[in-house]
Amino acid sequence: MSDALLQIRNVKKWFNSKDKRLMVIDGVSFDVQEGEFISILGPSGCGKTTLLRIIAGLEKQDEGEILLRGKSISGPGQDRAMVFQDYALFPWRTVLGNVLFGLEIRKIQKKEALEKAKSFIKLVGLEGFENSYPHELSGGMRQRVALARALVCEPDILLMDEPLSALDAQTRNVMQAELVRIWEETKKTIIYVTHSIEEAVYLSDRIAVLSKRPAKLLELVNVDLERPRDRFSKEFVNLRAKIFKLIQS
Ligand SMILES: Nc1ncnc2c1ncn2[C@@H]1O[C@H](COP(=O)(O)OP(=O)(O)OP(=O)(O)O)[C@@H](O)[C@H]1O
Ligand SMILES: [Mg+2]
Incomplete structure (x- = not known):
């Protein structure tokens, strides 16, 4: 038995587009620990929002399952709250x-x-x-x-789908620092979708790096950098470069 807050187990998802079936998520598995800040990072159109919507219970996977405190998710619930790019x-x-x-x-x-x-x-x-x-x-x-x-x-888990991507670069940096402060004060578990490597490295404890569509988990990257993080430090820049290469490969 895993003691993880959330267990994502071999999730697969297809969409019907016109006359064919489009595979969007191809067997993604990872755990999310209580209190963790984890990012889902991947190229545009790879299936990040779809995976987040499945975790939110707004979309149903075709195969695999998602367990929250050991119980299978079957729909939306008060234990999860979503924050969208367009504020809503x-x-x-x-x-x-x-x-x-x-x-x-x-x-x-x-x-x-x-x-x-x-x-x-x-x-x-x-x-x-x-x-x-x-x-x-x-x-x-x-x-x-x-x-x-x-x-x-x-909620137990905050699900965020590119919440800062409509902001200008400077406001975005301020909001990233604010988000880390709020996360530290509330000790929430946050699952954060982004396609920005820099943002993922700045914010996260761990990064689930996805491939292009259909999304596969390329690697779970640990970010062992002290907060507040310095975007220009050697370690930060090196990690960015490592993840960049991982996505290119
Ligand atoms: N309801 C739907 N019906 C059919 N196809 C869909 C549906 N929702 C998403 N798709 C397709 O699934 C793929 C993944 O979409 P998704 O929105 O999950 O990607 P994403 O990684 O969030 O992209 P972005 O970075 O642009 O936000 C895309 O090719 C998209 O066109
Ligand atoms: Mg998206």
Whole structure:
């Protein structure tokens, strides 16, 4: 028996496209430990989002299984929350309203919900913006709202699909550092999809490197670098180069 939080076991997935079956994921297996920050890294179109959606329970694999605390996943659940690239905020709700949303549908008592929402807004660095609307915020701030909205429901696992890729390079770097801070404060398990090698090396404890489609696991790379990480250190640059070569091969 593995004591991993999540076990991904020989997952295979095909899509029907026109008259043929397109294989997208070809037997991917790895474990995710509690509290770990793990990235799924691979070239565009290789099947990263599909794998994340399967973990979220939004998509069904054709073969293999995914176990969460030893139990097979059969659909979405409160134990997993997803953060998307396009934020997916409600434009008609304020920052506070957006963060409250998940608590409202869970029928959490109003006073408790308000306190919780405010504390998570503070955690993501948006204190003072509770009454702003999404269109009044920058991209980085919107992603902070999306993060607070996902975290406030206290899922076991946070699933993130290229959440920073719509941001400019500088904001993206700031948000990467913020994400590490928030991860350290909340001790969440994070599964993070990206096609940026630099981002994966900056953020992760481990990186699941996928091949081009159909996605196979090329290697699980350990990132044994102290945080906060220096993108220009020799070790960082060497690891980037190693993963780059791995993907090219
Ligand atoms: N619902 C669907 N029906 C048919 N084909 C699909 C469906 N969803 C994804 N695909 C195909 O599966 C492949 C993998 O898609 P996926 O979105 O998982 O890749 P990705 O690695 O997330 O790519 P990107 O880096 O561009 O986000 C692509 O070829 C895509 O066209
Ligand atoms: Mg994708």
